[in-house]
Amino acid sequence: MGSTAHRHPVRKGLVLLAMGCAGGMVMLDQSVVAGALDPMARDIGMSTVAMHWVVLIxxxxxxxxxxxxxxxxxxxGLVPTFRVGVAVFSLSSALCGASPAGSGAEAFALAARAAQGAGAALMLxxxxxxxxxxYEKHRRGRALxxxxxxxxxxxxxxxxxGALLTQFLGWRSVFLINLPGGALTLWVVGRAHVRVAKSPDESLRxxxxxLTVLALSLVVLGVFESGVWGLPGLGVLLTGAALLAVSLRVMLTTRRPLLRLRLLRIRSYxxxxxITFLIQAAQLPVLIHGTVYLRQQLHLSVTGCGLALLPFIVSLALGTFASGFVLEHWRSIRIPVVGGSLVACAGTVLWTALVPSGAxxxxxxxxxxSGAGMGMPIPALSAQMMDAVPEVSRADASTLR
Structure with a gap:
């Protein structure tokens, strides 16, 4: 008689729900803390620099x-790694929400946020x-x-x-909300009966x-602090860049690299x-500077600003979901990628032209x-990346993207 995992078929809808919950929590935590930083700092006694590091770390x-x-x-294995990531992310979120006031508050909160980011990395x-x-190839595009x-x-x-949670439930709720989210994700992935083989011959390297973690940390630290530290900050940045170059060299020459950078030689991938990097690099400034403009020029509150951005948020979501239907119907990424990019360019040009009028x-x-155009390319590109690489390299392909 087979094991329970083999008696039950994989429930693909629950797989998608579990992964969607995880991806949503990870992405939410990059931006949700914005409205909680100020009351958090006042409550537990954090400095302005530490406030920035809550996001950065x-x-x-x-x-x-x-x-x-x-x-x-x-x-x-993928599923055990995912479960550990969800558990680490959820528990460290709870620790963030329980940050005490006093002399050790900053160190406690930043350590918890770092652990939260590490857990998020495993999930994402x-x-x-x-x-x-x-998912089979013909359904993979819409699922992704x-x-x-x-x-x-x-x-x-x-x-x-973040603004609504902070206003009505306090800043700690911004972090504590991940506890039920994580519990739900673990329950759903258990019910999904996911079976993905692991590679027992792999070493942890x-x-x-x-070396890679140290290099990336020094690069980010140098970029963030170079304006404050001056030459020492530039030294940190250059040291990180040098270590990153060494790390990349090692990964290109060793037989068992941490990341298989040679996947980038696959042209379509x-x-x-x-293209994904270029589009996402444009999205963040539009969101951030659009928010700053609405707050400063139209004199809106944090909550009012979030409500004013709803047309952008809703249209971005609709464009993202529409991408799957377009990709599945026409079987080509050119329509969502090229068409979406052109619409996004038209929207941002119009938005920029309207800024002086305040209308x-x-x-x-x-x-x-802008939102609909920006939402269409990324999902189609994600599906293209997964289809372009061999099955055994999908974890590496997901990392590089």
Whole structure:
């Protein structure tokens, strides 16, 4: 008689729900703390510099530990790695919400945020790989676009969500909300009966992991603090860049690299990674500077600003979900990528032209065009990346993206 895991078929809808919950929590936590930083600092006695590091150290740990997560998932399996990531993320979120006041408050909060970012890295790395493994090729595009749409929606909704939670439930709720979210995710993934093989012959490659994490940490620290530290900050940046170059060299020459950078030689994959980077690099400034403009020029509160950005948020989500249907119907990424990029450019140009007038009703049109256009390319590109690489390399492909 077979095991329980083999008696039950994989429930793909629950797989997508679990991965969507995980991706949503990870992306939400990058932006949701914005509204909680000021009351958090006043309550537990944090400095202005520490407030910035609450955001930065999460992103730093997330980006640094993604590459470590790739080798961990190959060694111990995707689903166990995912479960550990969810548990670490949820428990460290609870610790953030329980940060005490006093002399050790800053160190406590920053350590908890770093652990939260590390857990988020394990979750985010595994999600797209698991979806690609359990869905057939003809359904994979829509599944990945649905997952990306949920994550993207949570990211852009973060500032408004954080403002509402802080206003009505206090700043600690911004972190504590991840506890039920994590519990739900673990319960759903258990019910999904996911079966993905692991690679027991894989080593953890600890030296490469430590070198890469150290290099990325110094680069980010140098960029963030160079304006304050002056020459010492520039020295930190250059040291990090040198170590990063050494790390990349090691990964290109060793037989068992931490990341398989040679995947970028696959033309369709390399092009998709490059376009994804360019589009996402444009999204963040639009969201951040659009928020700053609405607050400063239209004199809106944090909550009012979040509500004013709803046309952009909703249209971005609709564009993201529409990408899956377009990709599945026409079987080409050119329509969502090229068409979406052109619409996004038109919307941002119109939005920029309307800034001096302060005419918000007309800006709604520009926000809708910008959001819908920006939402369409990324999910289609994600599906293209997963299809372009061999099945055994999907975890590495997910990391590089």
């Amino acid at each position: 999460y992103v730093l740990a997330l980006s640094s530990f993604v590459c470590v997560g790739a080798t961990v998932s190959r060694r111990y 790395l595994v999600a797209t790989t698991v979806i690609s493994e359990v 676009t649905t997952y990306a749409g949920v994550a993207q929606l949570f990211f852009v909704a973060g500032p408004l969500t 600890v030296p490469q992991s430590l 390399g092009v998709a990674v490059t 918000y009703p007309w800006m709604v049109v520009a926000m809708v065009l």
